[in-house]
Amino acid sequence: MTADPSTHQLRLLLVLAEELHFGRAAQRLFISQPAFSRQIRALEERLGVTLVKRSTRRVELTPAGEALLPQVRAVVDAVDGLRGAVKAQARPGPDRVVLGSYVSGLPTLRILLDRLRTHHPCPELELRAVGPVDQVSALLNGDADAVICYGPMPEGIRTLPLETEPRFVCLPDTHPLADREAVTLAELAGLPVIGFPPHVSKVWRNFWAADPRPDGTPVRYTEHAGATLEACISLVSLGHGIRFISESGRDLMPRPGVRFIAVTDLPPCTALLAWPASRPASPALTSFLAAIRSHLRTTGDADNGMNPLPIRINESL
Known part of the structure:
Protein backbone atom coordinates (compact mmCIF):
# COMPACT_ATOMS: atom_id res chain seq x y z
CA MET A 1 0.00 0.00 0.00
CA LYS A 87 -19.19 18.80 17.57
CA ALA A 88 -20.58 17.33 20.77
CA GLN A 89 -17.69 18.84 22.72
CA ALA A 90 -18.63 22.27 21.44
CA ARG A 91 -22.34 21.92 22.07
CA PRO A 92 -23.53 23.84 25.13
CA GLY A 93 -25.88 22.69 27.83
CA PRO A 94 -25.54 19.12 29.15
CA ASP A 95 -29.19 19.34 30.25
CA ARG A 96 -30.43 20.28 26.78
CA VAL A 97 -31.58 18.02 23.94
CA VAL A 98 -31.02 19.28 20.40
CA LEU A 99 -34.04 17.96 18.50
CA GLY A 100 -34.08 18.13 14.71
CA SER A 101 -37.14 17.99 12.50
CA TYR A 102 -37.97 18.84 8.91
CA VAL A 103 -41.76 18.62 9.27
CA SER A 104 -42.77 21.32 11.71
CA GLY A 105 -46.45 20.60 11.17
CA LEU A 106 -46.24 16.88 11.89
CA PRO A 107 -49.09 16.14 14.30
CA THR A 108 -46.82 13.95 16.40
CA LEU A 109 -44.35 16.80 16.80
CA ARG A 110 -47.09 19.23 17.77
CA ILE A 111 -48.36 16.80 20.40
CA LEU A 112 -44.88 16.27 21.82
CA LEU A 113 -44.13 19.97 22.01
CA ASP A 114 -47.55 21.33 22.95
CA ARG A 115 -49.10 18.64 25.13
CA LEU A 116 -46.31 16.45 26.47
CA ARG A 117 -46.59 16.43 30.24
CA THR A 118 -44.72 14.29 32.72
CA HIS A 119 -44.25 13.92 36.46
CA HIS A 120 -40.48 13.73 35.92
CA PRO A 121 -38.23 16.71 35.16
CA CYS A 122 -37.48 17.06 31.44
CA PRO A 123 -34.50 18.70 29.74
CA GLU A 124 -34.77 21.86 27.71
CA LEU A 125 -35.37 21.24 24.01
CA GLU A 126 -33.58 23.17 21.30
CA LEU A 127 -35.36 22.74 17.95
CA ARG A 128 -33.29 22.76 14.80
CA ALA A 129 -34.52 22.60 11.22
CA VAL A 130 -33.07 19.43 9.67
CA GLY A 131 -34.04 18.52 6.11
CA PRO A 132 -34.81 14.96 4.97
CA VAL A 133 -31.52 14.89 3.10
CA ASP A 134 -29.55 15.73 6.25
CA GLN A 135 -31.44 13.88 8.97
CA VAL A 136 -29.07 10.89 9.17
CA SER A 137 -25.88 12.95 8.86
CA ALA A 138 -27.21 15.36 11.50
CA LEU A 139 -27.36 12.44 13.93
CA LEU A 140 -24.05 10.85 12.97
CA ASN A 141 -22.21 14.19 12.90
CA GLY A 142 -23.61 15.33 16.25
CA ASP A 143 -25.61 18.27 14.87
CA ALA A 144 -28.68 16.87 16.64
CA ASP A 145 -29.14 14.51 19.57
CA ALA A 146 -32.32 13.12 18.02
CA VAL A 147 -34.61 13.86 15.09
CA ILE A 148 -38.31 13.47 14.48
CA CYS A 149 -38.64 12.18 10.96
CA TYR A 150 -40.25 9.63 8.70
CA GLY A 151 -38.69 6.20 8.38
CA PRO A 152 -37.22 3.96 7.36
CA MET A 153 -33.80 4.69 8.82
CA PRO A 154 -30.56 2.90 7.89
CA GLU A 155 -28.54 0.65 10.17
CA GLY A 156 -26.84 2.37 13.06
CA ILE A 157 -29.86 4.49 13.97
CA ARG A 158 -32.18 3.64 16.86
CA THR A 159 -35.84 4.51 16.49
CA LEU A 160 -39.02 4.84 18.50
CA PRO A 161 -42.23 4.67 16.38
CA LEU A 162 -44.60 7.54 17.08
CA GLU A 163 -47.38 7.57 14.50
CA THR A 164 -48.44 5.93 11.23
CA GLU A 165 -49.85 7.90 8.30
CA PRO A 166 -51.07 7.08 4.79
CA ARG A 167 -49.08 8.26 1.79
CA PHE A 168 -50.25 10.16 -1.26
CA VAL A 169 -48.88 10.82 -4.71
CA CYS A 170 -48.29 14.41 -5.75
CA LEU A 171 -49.22 14.96 -9.41
CA PRO A 172 -49.40 18.02 -11.67
CA ASP A 173 -52.99 19.23 -11.79
CA THR A 174 -52.91 18.79 -15.57
CA HIS A 175 -52.28 15.05 -15.36
CA PRO A 176 -55.17 12.78 -16.47
CA LEU A 177 -55.21 11.15 -13.01
CA ALA A 178 -55.33 14.45 -11.12
CA ASP A 179 -59.12 14.40 -10.68
CA ARG A 180 -59.21 10.90 -9.24
CA GLU A 181 -59.84 10.27 -5.53
CA ALA A 182 -57.49 7.29 -5.47
CA VAL A 183 -55.06 5.48 -7.76
CA THR A 184 -52.91 2.34 -7.67
CA LEU A 185 -49.17 1.99 -8.17
CA ALA A 186 -49.86 0.17 -11.42
CA GLU A 187 -51.62 3.27 -12.73
CA LEU A 188 -48.52 5.30 -11.88
CA ALA A 189 -46.18 2.92 -13.71
CA GLY A 190 -43.84 4.69 -16.08
CA LEU A 191 -44.20 8.11 -14.46
CA PRO A 192 -40.74 9.36 -13.44
CA VAL A 193 -40.11 10.15 -9.79
CA ILE A 194 -38.37 13.38 -8.75
CA GLY A 195 -34.79 12.37 -7.94
CA PHE A 196 -33.08 12.32 -4.55
CA PRO A 197 -29.76 13.91 -3.56
CA PRO A 198 -26.91 11.39 -3.53
CA HIS A 199 -26.33 11.15 0.20
CA VAL A 200 -29.91 10.11 1.01
CA SER A 201 -29.74 6.53 2.30
CA LYS A 202 -30.78 3.92 -0.23
CA VAL A 203 -33.34 2.32 2.08
CA TRP A 204 -35.07 5.70 2.59
CA ARG A 205 -34.94 6.57 -1.10
CA ASN A 206 -36.38 3.22 -2.17
CA PHE A 207 -39.24 3.48 0.33
CA TRP A 208 -40.22 7.01 -0.67
CA ALA A 209 -40.02 6.24 -4.39
CA ALA A 210 -41.77 2.84 -4.06
CA ASP A 211 -38.75 1.39 -5.83
CA PRO A 212 -39.04 -1.27 -7.10
CA ARG A 213 -42.77 -1.45 -7.75
CA PRO A 214 -44.74 -4.52 -6.60
CA ASP A 215 -44.15 -6.27 -9.94
CA GLY A 216 -40.38 -5.80 -9.60
CA THR A 217 -40.13 -2.97 -12.11
CA PRO A 218 -37.44 -0.41 -11.16
CA VAL A 219 -38.41 3.23 -10.88
CA ARG A 220 -37.22 5.79 -13.39
CA TYR A 221 -35.89 8.97 -11.74
CA THR A 222 -35.73 12.46 -13.18
CA GLU A 223 -32.49 14.42 -13.41
CA HIS A 224 -33.95 16.90 -10.93
CA ALA A 225 -33.11 16.19 -7.28
CA GLY A 226 -35.41 17.67 -4.66
CA ALA A 227 -33.62 18.32 -1.38
CA THR A 228 -36.64 19.80 0.42
CA LEU A 229 -40.35 19.13 0.46
CA GLU A 230 -41.00 22.57 -1.04
CA ALA A 231 -38.56 21.93 -3.88
CA CYS A 232 -40.15 18.58 -4.70
CA ILE A 233 -43.66 20.05 -4.84
CA SER A 234 -42.43 22.87 -7.06
CA LEU A 235 -40.79 20.41 -9.45
CA VAL A 236 -44.00 18.39 -9.62
CA SER A 237 -46.02 21.53 -10.37
CA LEU A 238 -43.69 22.24 -13.29
CA GLY A 239 -44.36 18.78 -14.72
CA HIS A 240 -40.93 17.29 -14.04
CA GLY A 241 -42.20 14.13 -12.29
CA ILE A 242 -44.17 12.80 -9.34
CA ARG A 243 -43.37 12.39 -5.65
CA PHE A 244 -44.93 10.45 -2.81
CA ILE A 245 -45.74 12.36 0.35
CA SER A 246 -47.17 11.74 3.81
CA GLU A 247 -50.62 12.87 4.86
CA SER A 248 -49.08 15.53 7.12
CA GLY A 249 -46.91 16.72 4.25
CA ARG A 250 -49.98 16.99 2.06
CA ASP A 251 -51.70 19.14 4.68
CA LEU A 252 -48.64 21.39 4.91
CA MET A 253 -48.19 21.82 1.18
CA PRO A 254 -51.37 23.11 -0.47
CA ARG A 255 -49.92 24.56 -3.65
CA PRO A 256 -51.39 25.70 -6.96
CA GLY A 257 -50.61 23.42 -9.86
CA VAL A 258 -50.58 20.10 -7.95
CA ARG A 259 -53.00 17.49 -6.66
CA PHE A 260 -52.53 14.94 -3.87
CA ILE A 261 -54.14 11.58 -4.62
CA ALA A 262 -54.44 8.59 -2.27
CA VAL A 263 -52.56 5.47 -3.42
CA THR A 264 -54.53 2.43 -2.33
CA ASP A 265 -51.68 -0.13 -2.42
CA LEU A 266 -48.88 2.11 -1.12
CA PRO A 267 -47.76 1.06 2.39
CA PRO A 268 -48.15 3.76 5.06
CA CYS A 269 -45.24 5.70 6.50
CA THR A 270 -44.20 5.90 10.14
CA ALA A 271 -43.11 8.99 12.04
CA LEU A 272 -40.15 8.16 14.27
CA LEU A 273 -37.98 9.59 16.96
CA ALA A 274 -34.47 8.60 15.88
CA TRP A 275 -31.09 8.84 17.57
CA PRO A 276 -27.64 7.35 16.83
CA ALA A 277 -26.61 3.96 18.14
CA SER A 278 -22.93 4.84 17.72
CA ARG A 279 -22.71 6.82 20.96
CA PRO A 280 -24.36 6.49 24.37
CA ALA A 281 -27.45 8.57 24.97
CA SER A 282 -26.75 11.57 27.18
CA PRO A 283 -28.61 11.86 30.51
CA ALA A 284 -30.73 14.62 28.95
CA LEU A 285 -31.66 12.45 25.95
CA THR A 286 -32.37 9.49 28.24
CA SER A 287 -34.73 11.67 30.27
CA PHE A 288 -36.43 12.91 27.11
CA LEU A 289 -36.89 9.36 25.79
CA ALA A 290 -38.42 8.31 29.10
CA ALA A 291 -40.85 11.24 28.94
CA ILE A 292 -41.90 10.35 25.40
CA ARG A 293 -42.39 6.67 26.25
CA SER A 294 -44.48 7.70 29.24
CA HIS A 295 -46.53 9.98 26.99
CA LEU A 296 -47.10 7.21 24.44
CA ARG A 297 -48.40 4.94 27.20
CA THR A 298 -50.87 7.58 28.32
CA THR A 299 -54.41 7.33 27.01
CA GLY A 300 -55.80 10.72 26.01
CA ASP A 301 -54.13 14.08 25.68
CA ALA A 302 -56.03 16.13 28.25
CA ASP A 303 -54.02 18.80 30.01
CA ASN A 304 -53.03 17.52 33.44
CA GLY A 305 -51.75 20.81 34.81
CA MET A 306 -48.06 20.07 34.28
CA ASN A 307 -45.77 22.64 32.69
CA PRO A 308 -44.83 22.12 29.04
CA LEU A 309 -41.29 21.29 28.04
CA PRO A 310 -39.11 24.41 27.77
CA ILE A 311 -38.54 25.04 24.05
CA ARG A 312 -35.91 27.16 22.29
CA ILE A 313 -36.06 27.50 18.50
CA ASN A 314 -32.84 27.36 16.47
CA GLU A 315 -33.03 27.52 12.64
CA SER A 316 -29.29 27.20 12.12
CA LEU A 317 -29.42 23.99 10.08
Whole structure:
Protein backbone atom coordinates (compact mmCIF):
# COMPACT_ATOMS: atom_id res chain seq x y z
CA MET A 1 0.00 0.00 0.00
CA THR A 2 1.66 3.18 -1.22
CA ALA A 3 -0.51 5.67 0.69
CA ASP A 4 -3.50 5.75 2.98
CA PRO A 5 -6.82 5.92 1.12
CA SER A 6 -8.93 9.02 1.54
CA THR A 7 -12.29 8.87 3.28
CA HIS A 8 -13.80 10.30 0.09
CA GLN A 9 -12.54 7.31 -1.92
CA LEU A 10 -13.92 4.90 0.67
CA ARG A 11 -17.32 6.60 0.49
CA LEU A 12 -17.28 6.20 -3.30
CA LEU A 13 -16.65 2.49 -2.91
CA LEU A 14 -19.61 2.13 -0.53
CA VAL A 15 -21.90 3.82 -3.07
CA LEU A 16 -20.57 1.61 -5.87
CA ALA A 17 -21.15 -1.48 -3.73
CA GLU A 18 -24.80 -0.41 -3.40
CA GLU A 19 -25.39 0.47 -7.04
CA LEU A 20 -23.05 -2.01 -8.79
CA HIS A 21 -23.06 0.38 -11.72
CA PHE A 22 -20.50 3.12 -12.34
CA GLY A 23 -22.94 5.37 -14.16
CA ARG A 24 -25.64 5.27 -11.47
CA ALA A 25 -23.10 5.63 -8.67
CA ALA A 26 -21.53 8.65 -10.35
CA GLN A 27 -24.92 10.22 -11.02
CA ARG A 28 -25.91 9.69 -7.39
CA LEU A 29 -22.84 11.64 -6.29
CA PHE A 30 -23.14 14.30 -9.00
CA ILE A 31 -19.72 13.61 -10.49
CA SER A 32 -18.74 12.38 -13.93
CA GLN A 33 -18.38 8.67 -14.54
CA PRO A 34 -14.73 8.97 -15.68
CA ALA A 35 -13.85 10.89 -12.51
CA PHE A 36 -15.63 8.28 -10.40
CA SER A 37 -13.75 5.44 -12.13
CA ARG A 38 -10.41 7.22 -11.65
CA GLN A 39 -11.04 7.54 -7.91
CA ILE A 40 -11.86 3.82 -7.59
CA ARG A 41 -8.72 2.89 -9.52
CA ALA A 42 -6.67 5.23 -7.33
CA LEU A 43 -8.16 3.52 -4.27
CA GLU A 44 -7.18 0.11 -5.63
CA GLU A 45 -3.64 1.36 -6.28
CA ARG A 46 -3.35 2.75 -2.76
CA LEU A 47 -4.61 -0.48 -1.20
CA GLY A 48 -2.66 -2.68 -3.62
CA VAL A 49 -5.66 -4.90 -4.35
CA THR A 50 -8.35 -5.15 -7.03
CA LEU A 51 -11.72 -4.30 -5.52
CA VAL A 52 -14.03 -4.32 -8.54
CA LYS A 53 -14.57 -6.61 -11.52
CA ARG A 54 -15.40 -4.53 -14.57
CA SER A 55 -17.12 -5.73 -17.73
CA THR A 56 -19.31 -4.22 -20.42
CA ARG A 57 -22.38 -5.86 -18.90
CA ARG A 58 -21.99 -5.65 -15.15
CA VAL A 59 -19.92 -4.51 -12.21
CA GLU A 60 -19.31 -6.64 -9.14
CA LEU A 61 -16.98 -6.62 -6.19
CA THR A 62 -14.05 -9.02 -6.18
CA PRO A 63 -13.72 -11.44 -3.25
CA ALA A 64 -11.19 -9.01 -1.80
CA GLY A 65 -13.64 -6.14 -2.26
CA GLU A 66 -16.39 -8.08 -0.50
CA ALA A 67 -14.05 -9.03 2.34
CA LEU A 68 -12.84 -5.46 2.85
CA LEU A 69 -16.26 -3.82 2.64
CA PRO A 70 -17.06 -4.16 6.39
CA GLN A 71 -13.74 -2.52 7.26
CA VAL A 72 -14.34 0.24 4.73
CA ARG A 73 -17.75 0.92 6.24
CA ALA A 74 -16.25 0.85 9.74
CA VAL A 75 -13.62 3.45 8.77
CA VAL A 76 -16.23 5.77 7.28
CA ASP A 77 -18.47 5.33 10.33
CA ALA A 78 -15.51 6.04 12.61
CA VAL A 79 -14.72 9.28 10.77
CA ASP A 80 -18.37 10.32 11.03
CA GLY A 81 -18.31 9.42 14.72
CA LEU A 82 -15.17 11.50 15.24
CA ARG A 83 -16.82 14.50 13.64
CA GLY A 84 -19.85 13.99 15.85
CA ALA A 85 -17.69 13.75 18.97
CA VAL A 86 -15.89 16.97 18.08
CA LYS A 87 -19.19 18.80 17.57
CA ALA A 88 -20.58 17.33 20.77
CA GLN A 89 -17.69 18.84 22.72
CA ALA A 90 -18.63 22.27 21.44
CA ARG A 91 -22.34 21.92 22.07
CA PRO A 92 -23.53 23.84 25.13
CA GLY A 93 -25.88 22.69 27.83
CA PRO A 94 -25.54 19.12 29.15
CA ASP A 95 -29.19 19.34 30.25
CA ARG A 96 -30.43 20.28 26.78
CA VAL A 97 -31.58 18.02 23.94
CA VAL A 98 -31.02 19.28 20.40
CA LEU A 99 -34.04 17.96 18.50
CA GLY A 100 -34.08 18.13 14.71
CA SER A 101 -37.14 17.99 12.50
CA TYR A 102 -37.97 18.84 8.91
CA VAL A 103 -41.76 18.62 9.27
CA SER A 104 -42.77 21.32 11.71
CA GLY A 105 -46.45 20.60 11.17
CA LEU A 106 -46.24 16.88 11.89
CA PRO A 107 -49.09 16.14 14.30
CA THR A 108 -46.82 13.95 16.40
CA LEU A 109 -44.35 16.80 16.80
CA ARG A 110 -47.09 19.23 17.77
CA ILE A 111 -48.36 16.80 20.40
CA LEU A 112 -44.88 16.27 21.82
CA LEU A 113 -44.13 19.97 22.01
CA ASP A 114 -47.55 21.33 22.95
CA ARG A 115 -49.10 18.64 25.13
CA LEU A 116 -46.31 16.45 26.47
CA ARG A 117 -46.59 16.43 30.24
CA THR A 118 -44.72 14.29 32.72
CA HIS A 119 -44.25 13.92 36.46
CA HIS A 120 -40.48 13.73 35.92
CA PRO A 121 -38.23 16.71 35.16
CA CYS A 122 -37.48 17.06 31.44
CA PRO A 123 -34.50 18.70 29.74
CA GLU A 124 -34.77 21.86 27.71
CA LEU A 125 -35.37 21.24 24.01
CA GLU A 126 -33.58 23.17 21.30
CA LEU A 127 -35.36 22.74 17.95
CA ARG A 128 -33.29 22.76 14.80
CA ALA A 129 -34.52 22.60 11.22
CA VAL A 130 -33.07 19.43 9.67
CA GLY A 131 -34.04 18.52 6.11
CA PRO A 132 -34.81 14.96 4.97
CA VAL A 133 -31.52 14.89 3.10
CA ASP A 134 -29.55 15.73 6.25
CA GLN A 135 -31.44 13.88 8.97
CA VAL A 136 -29.07 10.89 9.17
CA SER A 137 -25.88 12.95 8.86
CA ALA A 138 -27.21 15.36 11.50
CA LEU A 139 -27.36 12.44 13.93
CA LEU A 140 -24.05 10.85 12.97
CA ASN A 141 -22.21 14.19 12.90
CA GLY A 142 -23.61 15.33 16.25
CA ASP A 143 -25.61 18.27 14.87
CA ALA A 144 -28.68 16.87 16.64
CA ASP A 145 -29.14 14.51 19.57
CA ALA A 146 -32.32 13.12 18.02
CA VAL A 147 -34.61 13.86 15.09
CA ILE A 148 -38.31 13.47 14.48
CA CYS A 149 -38.64 12.18 10.96
CA TYR A 150 -40.25 9.63 8.70
CA GLY A 151 -38.69 6.20 8.38
CA PRO A 152 -37.22 3.96 7.36
CA MET A 153 -33.80 4.69 8.82
CA PRO A 154 -30.56 2.90 7.89
CA GLU A 155 -28.54 0.65 10.17
CA GLY A 156 -26.84 2.37 13.06
CA ILE A 157 -29.86 4.49 13.97
CA ARG A 158 -32.18 3.64 16.86
CA THR A 159 -35.84 4.51 16.49
CA LEU A 160 -39.02 4.84 18.50
CA PRO A 161 -42.23 4.67 16.38
CA LEU A 162 -44.60 7.54 17.08
CA GLU A 163 -47.38 7.57 14.50
CA THR A 164 -48.44 5.93 11.23
CA GLU A 165 -49.85 7.90 8.30
CA PRO A 166 -51.07 7.08 4.79
CA ARG A 167 -49.08 8.26 1.79
CA PHE A 168 -50.25 10.16 -1.26
CA VAL A 169 -48.88 10.82 -4.71
CA CYS A 170 -48.29 14.41 -5.75
CA LEU A 171 -49.22 14.96 -9.41
CA PRO A 172 -49.40 18.02 -11.67
CA ASP A 173 -52.99 19.23 -11.79
CA THR A 174 -52.91 18.79 -15.57
CA HIS A 175 -52.28 15.05 -15.36
CA PRO A 176 -55.17 12.78 -16.47
CA LEU A 177 -55.21 11.15 -13.01
CA ALA A 178 -55.33 14.45 -11.12
CA ASP A 179 -59.12 14.40 -10.68
CA ARG A 180 -59.21 10.90 -9.24
CA GLU A 181 -59.84 10.27 -5.53
CA ALA A 182 -57.49 7.29 -5.47
CA VAL A 183 -55.06 5.48 -7.76
CA THR A 184 -52.91 2.34 -7.67
CA LEU A 185 -49.17 1.99 -8.17
CA ALA A 186 -49.86 0.17 -11.42
CA GLU A 187 -51.62 3.27 -12.73
CA LEU A 188 -48.52 5.30 -11.88
CA ALA A 189 -46.18 2.92 -13.71
CA GLY A 190 -43.84 4.69 -16.08
CA LEU A 191 -44.20 8.11 -14.46
CA PRO A 192 -40.74 9.36 -13.44
CA VAL A 193 -40.11 10.15 -9.79
CA ILE A 194 -38.37 13.38 -8.75
CA GLY A 195 -34.79 12.37 -7.94
CA PHE A 196 -33.08 12.32 -4.55
CA PRO A 197 -29.76 13.91 -3.56
CA PRO A 198 -26.91 11.39 -3.53
CA HIS A 199 -26.33 11.15 0.20
CA VAL A 200 -29.91 10.11 1.01
CA SER A 201 -29.74 6.53 2.30
CA LYS A 202 -30.78 3.92 -0.23
CA VAL A 203 -33.34 2.32 2.08
CA TRP A 204 -35.07 5.70 2.59
CA ARG A 205 -34.94 6.57 -1.10
CA ASN A 206 -36.38 3.22 -2.17
CA PHE A 207 -39.24 3.48 0.33
CA TRP A 208 -40.22 7.01 -0.67
CA ALA A 209 -40.02 6.24 -4.39
CA ALA A 210 -41.77 2.84 -4.06
CA ASP A 211 -38.75 1.39 -5.83
CA PRO A 212 -39.04 -1.27 -7.10
CA ARG A 213 -42.77 -1.45 -7.75
CA PRO A 214 -44.74 -4.52 -6.60
CA ASP A 215 -44.15 -6.27 -9.94
CA GLY A 216 -40.38 -5.80 -9.60
CA THR A 217 -40.13 -2.97 -12.11
CA PRO A 218 -37.44 -0.41 -11.16
CA VAL A 219 -38.41 3.23 -10.88
CA ARG A 220 -37.22 5.79 -13.39
CA TYR A 221 -35.89 8.97 -11.74
CA THR A 222 -35.73 12.46 -13.18
CA GLU A 223 -32.49 14.42 -13.41
CA HIS A 224 -33.95 16.90 -10.93
CA ALA A 225 -33.11 16.19 -7.28
CA GLY A 226 -35.41 17.67 -4.66
CA ALA A 227 -33.62 18.32 -1.38
CA THR A 228 -36.64 19.80 0.42
CA LEU A 229 -40.35 19.13 0.46
CA GLU A 230 -41.00 22.57 -1.04
CA ALA A 231 -38.56 21.93 -3.88
CA CYS A 232 -40.15 18.58 -4.70
CA ILE A 233 -43.66 20.05 -4.84
CA SER A 234 -42.43 22.87 -7.06
CA LEU A 235 -40.79 20.41 -9.45
CA VAL A 236 -44.00 18.39 -9.62
CA SER A 237 -46.02 21.53 -10.37
CA LEU A 238 -43.69 22.24 -13.29
CA GLY A 239 -44.36 18.78 -14.72
CA HIS A 240 -40.93 17.29 -14.04
CA GLY A 241 -42.20 14.13 -12.29
CA ILE A 242 -44.17 12.80 -9.34
CA ARG A 243 -43.37 12.39 -5.65
CA PHE A 244 -44.93 10.45 -2.81
CA ILE A 245 -45.74 12.36 0.35
CA SER A 246 -47.17 11.74 3.81
CA GLU A 247 -50.62 12.87 4.86
CA SER A 248 -49.08 15.53 7.12
CA GLY A 249 -46.91 16.72 4.25
CA ARG A 250 -49.98 16.99 2.06
CA ASP A 251 -51.70 19.14 4.68
CA LEU A 252 -48.64 21.39 4.91
CA MET A 253 -48.19 21.82 1.18
CA PRO A 254 -51.37 23.11 -0.47
CA ARG A 255 -49.92 24.56 -3.65
CA PRO A 256 -51.39 25.70 -6.96
CA GLY A 257 -50.61 23.42 -9.86
CA VAL A 258 -50.58 20.10 -7.95
CA ARG A 259 -53.00 17.49 -6.66
CA PHE A 260 -52.53 14.94 -3.87
CA ILE A 261 -54.14 11.58 -4.62
CA ALA A 262 -54.44 8.59 -2.27
CA VAL A 263 -52.56 5.47 -3.42
CA THR A 264 -54.53 2.43 -2.33
CA ASP A 265 -51.68 -0.13 -2.42
CA LEU A 266 -48.88 2.11 -1.12
CA PRO A 267 -47.76 1.06 2.39
CA PRO A 268 -48.15 3.76 5.06
CA CYS A 269 -45.24 5.70 6.50
CA THR A 270 -44.20 5.90 10.14
CA ALA A 271 -43.11 8.99 12.04
CA LEU A 272 -40.15 8.16 14.27
CA LEU A 273 -37.98 9.59 16.96
CA ALA A 274 -34.47 8.60 15.88
CA TRP A 275 -31.09 8.84 17.57
CA PRO A 276 -27.64 7.35 16.83
CA ALA A 277 -26.61 3.96 18.14
CA SER A 278 -22.93 4.84 17.72
CA ARG A 279 -22.71 6.82 20.96
CA PRO A 280 -24.36 6.49 24.37
CA ALA A 281 -27.45 8.57 24.97
CA SER A 282 -26.75 11.57 27.18
CA PRO A 283 -28.61 11.86 30.51
CA ALA A 284 -30.73 14.62 28.95
CA LEU A 285 -31.66 12.45 25.95
CA THR A 286 -32.37 9.49 28.24
CA SER A 287 -34.73 11.67 30.27
CA PHE A 288 -36.43 12.91 27.11
CA LEU A 289 -36.89 9.36 25.79
CA ALA A 290 -38.42 8.31 29.10
CA ALA A 291 -40.85 11.24 28.94
CA ILE A 292 -41.90 10.35 25.40
CA ARG A 293 -42.39 6.67 26.25
CA SER A 294 -44.48 7.70 29.24
CA HIS A 295 -46.53 9.98 26.99
CA LEU A 296 -47.10 7.21 24.44
CA ARG A 297 -48.40 4.94 27.20
CA THR A 298 -50.87 7.58 28.32
CA THR A 299 -54.41 7.33 27.01
CA GLY A 300 -55.80 10.72 26.01
CA ASP A 301 -54.13 14.08 25.68
CA ALA A 302 -56.03 16.13 28.25
CA ASP A 303 -54.02 18.80 30.01
CA ASN A 304 -53.03 17.52 33.44
CA GLY A 305 -51.75 20.81 34.81
CA MET A 306 -48.06 20.07 34.28
CA ASN A 307 -45.77 22.64 32.69
CA PRO A 308 -44.83 22.12 29.04
CA LEU A 309 -41.29 21.29 28.04
CA PRO A 310 -39.11 24.41 27.77
CA ILE A 311 -38.54 25.04 24.05
CA ARG A 312 -35.91 27.16 22.29
CA ILE A 313 -36.06 27.50 18.50
CA ASN A 314 -32.84 27.36 16.47
CA GLU A 315 -33.03 27.52 12.64
CA SER A 316 -29.29 27.20 12.12
CA LEU A 317 -29.42 23.99 10.08
